[in-house]
Amino acid sequence: MATIGTKGTIKPYANFNAADDVQKLRNAMKGAGTNEDAVIDVIANRSLAQRQEIKSAYKLSVGKDLEDDLRSELTGNFENVIIGLITPATQYDVEELKKAMKGAGTDEGCLIEILASRSAEEMRNINAAYKLKYGKSLEDDICSDTSFMFQRVLVSLACGGRDQGNTVDEALAKQDAKELYEAGEKKWGTDEVKFLTILCTRNRNHLLKVFEEYKKISKKDLEASIKSEMSGHLEDALLAVVKCMRSKPGYFAERLYKSMKGLGTDDSTLIRVMVSRCEIDMLEIRSEFKKMYGKSLHSFIKGDCSGDYRKVLLKLCGGED
Template identity: 70%
Template sequence: MAAIGTRGTVTEASGFNADADAQKLREAMKGTGTNEAAIIEVLAHRTIAQRQRIKEAYKQTVGKDLAHDLTSELSGHFRSVVLGLLMLPHVYDAYELRQAMKGAGTEEACLIDILASRSSNEIQAINAFYKTEYEKSLEDAVCGDTSGMFQRVLVSLLTAGRDESDKVDEALAAQDAKEIYEAGEARWGTDEVKFLTVLCVRNRKHLLRVFDEYQKISGRDIEESIKREMSGCLEDVFLAIVKCVRNKPSFFAERLYKSMKGLGTTDTVLIRIMVARAEIDMLDIKAQFLKMYGKTLHSFIKGDTSGDYRKILLELCGGE
């Protein structure tokens, strides 16, 4: 199971009793109608580890699969959130990636959100589960659904080959910045492979130095240059990598804002981030959201969603 941080809004429930929670959920689904409030009360206030124990207790005491029962009782976005909460982090990521590539069309935003923001260890776990569960490597799935340089960047991220150390090589950072500059701003056309080689392989601290050096050489921020040199999904994935290196909670705050801004809500993005980050860094995401947009994430969700879907997202958000 992936290491869970201490900056989440969902923390261990004290006096936890898996059997009692399993019975509560059973009662919530018995008879006509479903008690959604009881489901929210249990699942939105238990950690991922505690939910796994509830699933086991439910199977032992009821003799049925909890996810299966909830699937048949619930519907829509509320069901999507609840089922996501029952999954381990790498299982949820693999499931979301699978959904993004199923059927006609591809949700490229999902591929970018997950692969640009996860650690090498997390990507290894996603790869292993995907292969076992779906009997196909994630790389093969991505290659069958994407093309060109965008595909090559995703494949590079999927190798989970990023240096995870804190080592900064000053001479190499200066060289990396120079090579990126010469591959983009300093020439006609763009050599995207050089961007890939640096952005998908170097460690976070080293990349922060590269970005500083790049600013000195080019007089531009690296994000500005990526926007000038690239377009479409390739621009999106490189920007996501840079933003995650600089400030991951800020990246997710921006994604949440854009998912709710304007006409309609991109519910898949909203759900994915709220479920995946609730136990990791949601407190930091909320702080960044307020700093960047002058409004609380809580108030945005409240004004943009409705019903039980809104209630469970607000619980995961953890109040104002």
């Protein structure tokens, strides 16, 4: 379970009363239209744990699922972000992973984002919940939907077997850096398995040391080497791993920026990152966003989204700085 703490923008509501919130939501959905502002006022101002209490209280007093009633009242991106907010974190990741592999195309970006950024414990929970919900393992679905070295990197990340310690083995870090250099920059052709083995199994502190040692040998960052040695989704996956090891908030800031820049908005990425990080590290993501792009995340959302959808995202963003 992700740690909920001081780095999130959404906090538990101080005067929380599940029964009162159920009444507010019922009133908002009664009659011909829907009072979207009232829905936002409840859902976007409560913590995820409080929203679960509201869901239970709703079913108890109304005899129906809150999710079903909201789906029948709301549409589009507004519906997607509100439903995302009332979905437990592990279940949300599971559903996003399934959606990324359903149908004709594959959303490789979604697979990479979730698998590269979740902790070993989160991955164990995701694997168990995925099997329970869909009757197939996450690994089986990844294997039937992806191929070659990209598939192998995703499977390795999905195992959730990364070393969770903090120990840095200086000698091994130098050896790892040397092996990465010899597997890529130094030779004709690339030994991708060596990259997978080191980047997908070592703990974060150790990898930060490896990156440092790599720069001494290669005279450039590992990211630059990956870009010159790899291509396509494999390149994207390994870059995501390195970026998450360096700074998860920085990685998510870049995901948000890319979802909004240029023509058209990648709403599914924008919603997923805002929903999944708002109670974890959104304050840090905001800070990194401003540092990296010279404009606030708040101003980007304001200029890129509209209507009730924008209101929810701005609430999750939590401020203008």
